[in-house]
Amino acid sequence: MFLILLHSEETVPALVTDVIPSEASCTSLTRFASRLNDSLVASPGESVVVVIFEPGPTPSLATSALNILHDMSVSCPKPPRGVLVVLLSASASADAVERTKWQRLGVNMITDSPEAVKTALDLVRAERGGSGPTTECPHCLTKLPFSSMAVHIPLFHCQQKNKPGFCPLCKRTSPRFAVHLVEEHSLEQSVRQPVFALVIVRRPSDGKFLLVDECCSWVPNHMISLIVNLIPKGWWLPGGGVNIGESLSDAAIRETQEEAGVNIVVKGVIQVQHSPASSTREYSRWRAIFYAEPSDSLPPKCIPDFESAGACWVSVDQLPLLPLRGGEPVKWFNYVADGGAIYPLALLGKEN
Secondary structure, rough: EEEEEEEEOOOOOOHHHHHOHHHHOOOHHHHHHHHHHHHHHHHHOOEEEEEEEEEOOOOOOHHHHHHHHHHHHOOOOOOOOOOEEEEEEEHOOOOHHHHHHHHHHHOOOEEOHHHHHHHHHHHHHHHHHOOOOOEEOOOOOEEEEHHHHHHHHHHOOOOOOOOEEOOOOOEEEEHHHHHHHHHHOOOOOOEEEEEEEEEEEEEOOOOEEEEEEEOEEEEEEOOOOOOOEEEEOOOOOOOOEOOOOOOOHHHHHHHHHHHHOEEEEEEEEEEEEEOOOOOOOOEEEEEEEEEEOOOOOOOOOOOOOOOOEEEEEOHHHHHHOEOOOOOHHHHHHHHHHHHOOEEOOOHOOOOO
């Protein structure tokens, strides 16, 4: 792994400097360009991690650095096998509109937590120590043990469209390789039903709602060597399928923790929806929409994994500025904000 830390003259959090060697530190764009050139030319085949520390409200340093990375990646004859760009910025991390802007410019991970940066670096360092047959990443051609690929793809390529890849266990090419890794070979596989829980989570302290930045939900517009200009498919509500033996409310709690990293208390039911079987679908589909609130003040997740690229609290006023996967966040956030009816959980009883 080739590390680069770009920052201005402000003091970098100690935890970051503890895990990134001093020779990786750059306080000027000239030094950054030189070290980046070393990584692209002198260390082909290595993963490159660029950490940009921006303490101010306007991450202008990051814009210039991403332009340099873009230009060098195009001209480099031997690009590295993976580039992870981390933006350490409190202002960008807390604002979904800002997060979206930086993701479109090529940032993989946005956080205000030095601890999260350390965890991400630990994940990259551990990639070579996985188990199983060697597998090639369909995005950057990195060769890793099979068990490490499910970590590598979301971390390095979470904002890119799923690509087909060859599975050495199934001996066939899967059209959505990242999804295949988890759904077919995860140790935590579970049987799902056509029953779903969707969660509207509102933070009482400021009235903001929780949205999830889903992995692999962006469609490439045109691809260059390392940076992709992306058209977003959307931010979405936490939720997902209900496991066998799991209650609807327990599924709501689990899915919100997995996708958003937020612990919740389910307060009530907004609506129960049913779509009957038809000529095009042999099963009935059920979905419960819950209202919930956070049970603590911990921030949403920021390290991309298979579940999502992160999550963020947003206001209703921000929704028109965000690329949403569909219209339901607008519908249900306004419904709750306007005092719409929320029914007791006892409405969802069990059969005798």
